[in-house]
Amino acid sequence: MTMFAAGRKEMQLMDQYTMDVIGLPGVVLMENAGTKIAEEVIASSPCENPRIIVLAGAGNNGGDGFVIARKLYDSGYDCVVCFIADPNKMKGDAKVHFDVYNKRGLPIWYFHNNSSRKLHNLLSEADIIVDAMLGTGVNGPLREPVSEIISFVNRLKSKIIMSVDIPSGLNSDTGKAVGMAVKASKTVSFVYPKKGFFLLDGPKYIGEWKAVDISVPTSIVENLDLQMPKVITEPLVKDVIPKRPIDGHKGTFGHVLVLGGSRPYVGAPLFTAKSSLLSGAGLVTLAVPESIYPMAASQMPQALFFPLPEKNGQFSEHSLDEI
Numbered sequence: 470m471t472m473f474a475a476g477r478k479e480m481q482l483m484d485q486y487t488m489d490v491i492g493l494p495g496v497v498l499m500e501n502a503g504t505k506i507a508e509e510v511i512a513s514s515p516c517e518n519p520r521i522i523v524l525a526g527a528g529n530n531g532g533d534g535f536v537i538a539r540k541l542y543d544s545g546y547d548c549v550v551c552f553i554a555d556p557n558k559m560k561g562d563a564k565v566h567f568d569v570y571n572k573r574g575l576p577i578w579y580f581h582n583n584s585s586r587k588l589h590n591l592l593s594e595a596d597i598i599v600d601a602m603l604g605t606g607v608n609g610p611l612r613e614p615v616s617e618i619i620s621f622v623n624r625l626k627s628k629i630i631m632s633v634d635i636p637s638g639l640n641s642d643t644g645k646a647v648g649m650a651v652k653a654s655k656t657v658s659f660v661y662p663k664k665g666f667f668l669l670d671g672p673k674y675i676g677e678w679k680a681v682d683i684s685v686p687t688s689i690v691e692n693l694d695l696q697m698p699k700v701i702t703e704p705l706v707k708d709v710i711p712k713r714p715i716d717g718h719k720g721t722f723g724h725v726l727v728l729g730g731s732r733p734y735v736g737a738p739l740f741t742a743k744s745s746l747l748s749g750a751g752l753v754t755l756a757v758p759e760s761i762y763p764m765a766a767s768q769m770p771q772a773l774f775f776p777l778p779e780k781n782g783q784f785s786e787h788s789l790d791e792i
Contacts, residue, residue: 470687471705472680473697475661476642477605482693483660487685495562499529501683502659503536503566506633509657509679510541510597513629519596520547524618526602526637527554532563533633534601535570542575549576551588553602553614580614589621598622600632600651605641605663611648623652632656635663636674644668652676660685662700713749722751726775728792730757732782735764742772756792758784 475483487493510521521541525534534550541548550570556579559567571577580588592598600622602615611619619638622630630653635641638650644665656666656675665671666678690697699705714721725745729738735757742753753772757765758779766774777788 472700472702473661473690473695474664474667474700475697476664479695479697480605480641480660480663482695483685483689486689486693491686493684496565498683498685499532499562499566500536502634502681503533504540505659505681505683506533506537506599506631506657507540507544509655509681510537510599510631511544511546513597513631513655515596515629518547520594521549521597521599522592522595523548523550523599524602524622524637525550525552525554526615527556527558527563528604528606529561529563530601530604530633530637531559532561532566534599535563535566537599537601537633539566539570539573539575549578549591551578551580551591553580553618555581585614585617588618592622592625595628597629597631598625600630600637600653602651603637604633605635607638607640607647609647611638616649619649619651623649628654630654630676632675634658635665639665639671639674641665644671646670646674650674655679657681659683660687661697664698667700710749717751719751722749724752724754725750726754726756728756730755730761730765731784732758732760735761735768739765739768742769746771758782 484498487498488495523534523538525531531554538548538550630651632651632653635658636651636653636656638647640647641663642665652674653676655677658678658680660680660683662678662680666675727738727742738755738757742755745753754775755765755772756775756777759776760779760782762774762776777791778785
């Protein structure tokens with residue numbers, strides 16, 4: 470399967486198509502998403518009975534958080550939701566799962582009824598922190614208490630911090646941290662990794678990443694003719710590299726000429742020639758100033774050599790006639 474890097478708009482279109490055309494309700498997609506994250510949390514557990522805190526906001530990312538906590542609780546784990554938003558702002562699919570969680574009487578801690586110090590104590594005692602505060606919709610400055618909470622989470626050491634879909638505070642399209650972002654140990658993304666994973670600040674915040682299936686068919690990319698960049702994966706590389714004929718020889722796979730080097734700088738042409746051979750070239754010729762030819766040839770006997778006239782350790786104008 471081709472792995473794409475998705476932006477916010479592309480994911481919205483794919484989700485909407487799944488709901489409107491295929492007929493799978495958003496509340497089911499959220500259930501699937503939360504279930505997959507809970508499985509990853511369990512698989513990442515550092516001990517037999519980890520203390521798990523789910524930081525949940527009021528949006529769909531927070532709705533995922535309530536599913537995650539419910540699934541973990543039902544699996545026998547010590548888990549509590551720290552809800553950092555106004556409950557009155559919950560709506561749509563997220564509110565459905567918020568209500569289910571509360572009607573079951575599962576553990577929840579409300580930030581607006583407590584102090585920052587109490588939250589800091591809870592987070593300090595946790596083994597695993599699940600970041601379900603903000604999702605892919607972040608595009609402006611972070612508000613309190615989110616920025617304060619992110620700052621504290623990032624100061625914690627020896628904690629597993631798992632972000633839901635994308636680290637809170639990271640722009641999913643540009644990879645820019647909006648002031649600050651959660652520094653995740655692992656980011657579990659839905660359907661595809663997000664473009665921001667690979668751009669600007671993204672790589673230093675996402676930690677290890679994994680894309681999981683939540684029943685949004687990848688065939689939608691073709692159905693909607695979405696244009697998204699491909700992520701370079703091992704299967705992709707295997708597909709694009711030309712197949713080498715069984716009766717091929719050095720003359721079958723091309724001849725590379727590497728022209729470079731000088732008396733003080735011998736390494737660059739050698740590295741280039743070695744890379745050319747490792748990339749599959751059949752023959753490589755190194756054209757270097759004649760004074761460094763003995764040194765270069767001793768370092769790379771598998772290459773052909775073409776010593777060229779030089780002046781003061783560099784190619785001279787007479788080299789042009791030879792080339």
